[in-house]
Amino acid sequence: MGAGKTTLGEALADALGRPLVDVDHQIEQEEPISQIFATAGEAEFRRRETAQVLDALAASSPSVLALGGGAVETDAIRTGLRDRALTILVEVEPAEAWRRVGGSERPLAQDEDLFHRLFEQRRPLYDHAADGRAHDVESAILVAGGTHVETGALERLGELVPGSGPVEVISDARVAGIYGMDVQLALGSRARAQHELPPGERAKTVESLEALWRGLRLDRLGSLVALGGGCTTDVAGFAAATYLRGIDWVAVPTTLVGQVDAAIGGKTAIDIPEGKNLIGAFHWPERTVIDPGTLATLPEQELANGRAELVKTGLLAGEKLWELPLEHQVRRAAAFKTAVCLRDPHDRGQRAQLNLGHTFAHALEAAAGYELPHGRAVALGLLAALRLSGLDTKAVEETLRPEPLRVDRERAWAALERDKKAVGGAPRLVLLDAPGKPRIGVEVPPADVRAALDELIAG
Ligand SMILES: NC(=O)c1ccc[n+]([C@@H]2O[C@H](COP(=O)([O-])OP(=O)(O)OC[C@H]3O[C@@H](n4cnc5c(N)ncnc54)[C@H](O)[C@@H]3O)[C@@H](O)[C@H]2O)c1
Ligand SMILES: [Zn+2]
Secondary structure (H helix, E strand, O other): OOOOHHHHHHHHHHHHOOOEEEHHHHHHHHOOHHHHHHHOOHHHHHHHHHHHHHHHHHOOOOOEEEOOOOHHHOHHHHHHHHHHOOOEEEOOOHHHHHHHHOOOOOOOOOOHHHHHHHHHHHHHHHHHHOOEEEOOHHHHHHHHHOEEEOOOHHHHHHHHOOOOOOEEEEEEHHHHHHHHHHHHHHHHHHEEEEEEEOOHHHHOOHHHHHHHHHHOOOOOOOEEEEEEOHHHHHHHHHHHHHHHHOOEEEEEEOOHHHHHHHOOOOEEEEEEOOEEEEEEEEOOOOEEEEOHHHHHHOOHHHHHHHHHHHHHHHHHHOOOHHHOOHHHHHHHHHHHHHHHHHHOOOOOOHHHHHHOOHHHHHHHHHHOOOOOOHHHHHHHHHHHHHHHHOOOOHHHHHHHOOOOEOOOHHHHHHHHHHHHHOOOOOOEEEEEEEOOEEEEEEEOOHHHHHHHHHOOEOO
16 A cells, blocks of 8 residues: 555556556446445455456456555465466555555555554565565566566576576586686576587577587476576577477576677577578576676677667667666666567567667678677667668767778678568668657668668778
């Protein structure tokens, strides 16, 4: 009571594109709650509440459900929540809650002593029902997506990997050398074998995947931990999706690209000679554990790759993310990507906005024979997307300092045309009506696209 569930529920429903079902509000539609308490008693109110909650939980499409403070006292509701919902406890100090609702028309907020006693009585039920805790919409989104951001999280990995079964860890040699031992210690008696991947994109091959499949010893109760950059989480996530027809995994991204992008949203993949990321699966990790502290050892070049995705995210969100302290940038960007992916988990619509600037970036990477750092290509791609959107390019120029590239123009154009043919017909791009207002599938005249691409190329 008085924790702000309705306000937070509205904001969360909006962020996730789901309807809000406010149980108390629905009951009020039939009859004022104070009147139900006065004439038929609390038991009748609980009966109506239970019916509403079970109805909402049985619905086939997902919603955000705001529960009254006493709902968890009903067994059937607790069981329903456990089976059908992810439950977030909105924390509030009892004194603060009383300040907000004490003496209001709420039947159970009439007497301060009773209010506090009720709170103490319910507290263990709240603790038991809660899958996570939140105090604002950002933390609620993170809980909903299983994204955990905390400096020092690596040391608590034993608690943060859900369940109590055995854990095998996958990483590349460099990351294993820096963090492998800490992770083994943190996992304690749950730790089993460690597996090592070849460096970089070479991890994402059929051969290295086969080595994982054959090396894993987990049963269905075990979990995989993917510790490293996007290459590690992509292939380890795919191994988890396919081994024994799918086991749980936890992504522990240690690059900025991984923390704000690759390790969030459940896309896993490997490459084949015909193209990057062509083979994969949607397999959402049980949790993504982000420890921004691990960025301290990341080389500048790798940070720059992540910064380009951060600026992309800031443009999509309409926030100057890049002006925040790094840890806050990571948290905001991770929450943004989590929300987009929860709205569109299988990439059938709005998730395409995350490709802002990437049509151009991929064309430049192809023209450079994939010798170009992704962040440099994305910085240029963002520049082109902003120009075609008719928007100011200053933010990208000042934060990413993109330099025109020396590549073959015809080769870049051919790659871009091939890319867009793959989706059929005219060039369709992600553009911005304004920062924070992305528009997907915008048709742009080929000559304008070509001109924008040419502007990114030197000489
Ligand atoms: N699944 C998705 O949604 C998604 C999204 C974006 C990108 N990706 C994929 O991610 C991959 C790129 O990921 P990346 O940029 O993280 O590259 P990466 O995984 O190759 O890591 C980059 C380098 O940094 C090193 N490293 C990692 N963490 C470190 C640390 N804390 N300290 C020191 N060194 C560290 C690694 O050993 C590696 O050499 C691409 O294959 C791309 O396709 C996937
Ligand atoms: Zn990218």
